[in-house]
Amino acid sequence: MDERVHPEVRRVAEDIDTMEVRGAATIADAVARALRTQAEESDATDPETFRAELRAAARALHETRPTAVSLPNALRYVLRGMSSTTVEGLQRDVVQSSEEFCQRLDRAQTDLGKVGANRLRDGDVIMTHCHSTDALACVEAAVEQGKHIEAIVKETRPRNQGHITAEELADMGVPVTLIVDSAARRYLNDVDHVLVGADAVAADGSVINKIGTSGLAVNARDRGTPIMVASQTLKLHPGTLTGHTVDIEMRDTEEIIDESRREEIGSPKVVNPAFDVTPPRYVDAIVTERGQFPPESIVTLMRELFGEGTSEPWAEP
Numbered sequence: 001m002d003e004r005v006h007p008e009v010r011r012v013a014e015d016i017d018t019m020e021v022r023g024a025a026t027i028a029d030a031v032a033r034a035l036r037t038q039a040e041e042s043d044a045t046d047p048e049t050f051r052a053e054l055r056a057a058a059r060a061l062h063e064t065r066p067t068a069v070s071l072p073n074a075l076r077y078v079l080r081g082m083s084s085t086t087v088e089g090l091q092r093d094v095v096q097s098s099e100e101f102c103q104r105l106d107r108a109q110t111d112l113g114k115v116g117a118n119r120l121r122d123g124d125v126i127m128t129h130c131h132s133t134d135a136l137a138c139v140e141a142a143v144e145q146g147k148h149i150e151a152i153v154k155e156t157r158p159r160n161q162g163h164i165t166a167e168e169l170a171d172m173g174v175p176v177t178l179i180v181d182s183a184a185r186r187y188l189n190d191v192d193h194v195l196v197g198a199d200a201v202a203a204d205g206s207v208i209n210k211i212g213t214s215g216l217a218v219n220a221r222d223r224g225t226p227i228m229v230a231s232q233t234l235k236l237h238p239g240t241l242t243g244h245t246v247d248i249e250m251r252d253t254e255e256i257i258d259e260s261r262r263e264e265i266g267s268p269k270v271v272n273p274a275f276d277v278t279p280p281r282y283v284d285a286i287v288t289e290r291g292q293f294p295p296e297s298i299v300t301l302m303r304e305l306f307g308e309g310t311s312e313p314w315a316e317p
């Protein structure tokens with residue numbers, strides 16, 4: 001890694017890579033704070049060196065995981081704040097934009113939660129996939145409104161993030177039933193809403209989320225169960241406005257099966273995609289801090305927020 005990258009930034013990058021820090025919003029928060037550390041601890045003596053250090057840190061953070069667009073969106077937000085002409089001024093700029101970003105992130109999630117909660121009625125049963133802080137904000141707000149919500153939680157192989165969801169729902173007082181992923185269709189009849197998060201939303205309204213989301217959505221549509229995606233606007237993927245596709249992360253196959261067991265069963269090829277793409281026709285609503293949108297209309301919001309597209313976060317202005 002580039003030697004200009006601060007050890008704390010390297011540690012954050014490593015934690016994201018190994019998924020010690022995970023979830024699109026949490027990753028965004030962590031990288032914004034890491035850039036702040038890089039800025040505060042810089043001993044650069046001229047603005048150009050300082051800017052180059054920050055760009056190197058941004059690149060190191062960006063190289064960790066490719067799919068959650070909240071990561072480059074966070075880097076871009078913080079780096080765009082650099083407008084001063086002295087090192088001290090630039091340090092203040094980064095601290096301020098990092099703080100502002102983290103506050104906006106929290107506020108967006110709270111506002112999104114209230115919008116999502118309005119879709120949930122007293123007595124509703126939800127089905128979740130993976131662990132999404134945006135999705136759980138909707139449940140939390142519904143519970144705060146006095147609604148009784150129950151949840152069927154998919155374990156979400158191979159990393160079982162469903163366990164985190166189960167624990168956090170239990171802390172909210174929501175009764176939880178944990179199921180294996182392949183039992184989802186059987187229990188969809190008992191469910192009023194499928195509620196998931198997003199790692200990225202494309203300009204055509206496709207939702208990129210944890211592997212298994214698209215199959216769940218197809219099954220939900222077949223059963224007539226509405227599917228709601230909780231996604232603050234930080235997850236909107238500006239590159240898709242100009243024809244770019246979203247990279248799907250392929251993770252280590254040891255998450256699925258260890259090497260010795262794989263050899264015992266005849267050394268099959270193993271693949272481990274972390275995400276899949278749910279086409280807009282299977283999604284009923286994308287809930288953001290700016291209100292809820294049918295997936296096909298998300299492009300209008302994206303144009304308003306990003307114009308016609310954006311460059312890489314570390315690109316020279």
Ligand SMILES: O=P(O)(O)OC[C@H]1O[C@H](OP(=O)(O)O)[C@H](O)[C@@H]1O
Pocket residue numbers: 022023024025026130131132133134135161196197198199209210274
């Ligand atoms: O931003 P929040 O809503 O917390 O999470 C969004 C998404 O991030 C997670 O990915 P991973 O576990 O990091 O691979 C899940 O796919 C989840 O739906």
